[in-house]
Structures are given as structure tokens and as C-alpha cells.
Amino acid sequence: MGGFPFFCCCRFAHAHFAVVLRHTNFMFRTRYIPAIAWTLLIAVLSFLPGKDLPSITIFQFDKFVHFVFYFIQYALLAYAAGHDTGRGVRRVALPSQSVQYLLLITTILFGFGIEVCQGAFTQDRIFDLYDGLANGIGAVGAFITCGAVFSRAD
DSSP states (O other): OTTHHHHHHHHHHHHHHHHHHHTSOHHHHHTHHHHHHHHHHHHHHHHSOGGGSOOOOSTTHHHHHHHHHHHHHHHHHHHHHOEEOSSSTTOEEBOOHHHHHHHHHHHHHHHHHHHHHHHHHOSSOOOOHHHHHHHHHHHHHHHHHHHHHSOBOO
């Protein structure tokens, strides 16, 4: 009998979620899948032991990888938060300027948060300020590039 209220609450939440999904555009929902998958990939790779990662001898290649990962993350988030333009199949315009700034701040904070967590919660990974800066610069680069290349939905 103790599980009955929990069951009712879960049933209500499930029914509410189903209604929300039914009224949400299918394209809108599926645009988030790449952004979520990419974010999970970054998190998993960031917490792998350093000895499990491939060794590359190119000078500062690591910073370039950080830049590219967070460039892609911001671009995928901007695509996911964008709006259908109605001009062709799967044409998406950037979200409003305020949403773009929110995505930029979120991406930068995620990048620095991952670096802090590496230093605090792993044995063989350390916090690297320059990795965090490369993450942020990648997000800013995508912010600028997306704003210059794609149309806005303001």
C-alpha cells in the first residue's frame, strides 16, 4: 500500500509527459538527439583515465581537440534550439539572441565544470586552465560562426 501514492504520481507524470510530447513538433524533439549524444560523449571521454586515451605527439593537439569538441557542442545546441524557417525541408534558423547567449554561457560553464571535476574526482586527470580556455574559445568561435553563417529567427 505504501507504493500506491508513488505509482499514482508516476502515472500522472507519465501521462503529462505524453501530452507534452504529443503537442511538441517531432522535428523539434529529434533535433536535440545529436546535442545530447555529443554532450554525453564529451563527458565520457573527459573522465576516461588518461592512460586509456590515444597518445598524440603533435604539439598542443590536445587544445585543438578541446576547441573542436566545444565548437561542435555549441553548434549542435544552437541547431537544436533553432526554429523551423518554413523555407524547405529541415531548414532551421538560429534561436533568438538571448537564447544564443544562454547556450554560449551554458557551454562555457559545462567546459569549465568538466575541467574542475577532472581535477576533483579523478586520480590521473588534472584541472587544466588552458583546456578550459580552449573549451570556451571553441564555444565562442561557434557562436560567432553560427551568427555569421545562419539566419536568425528573431
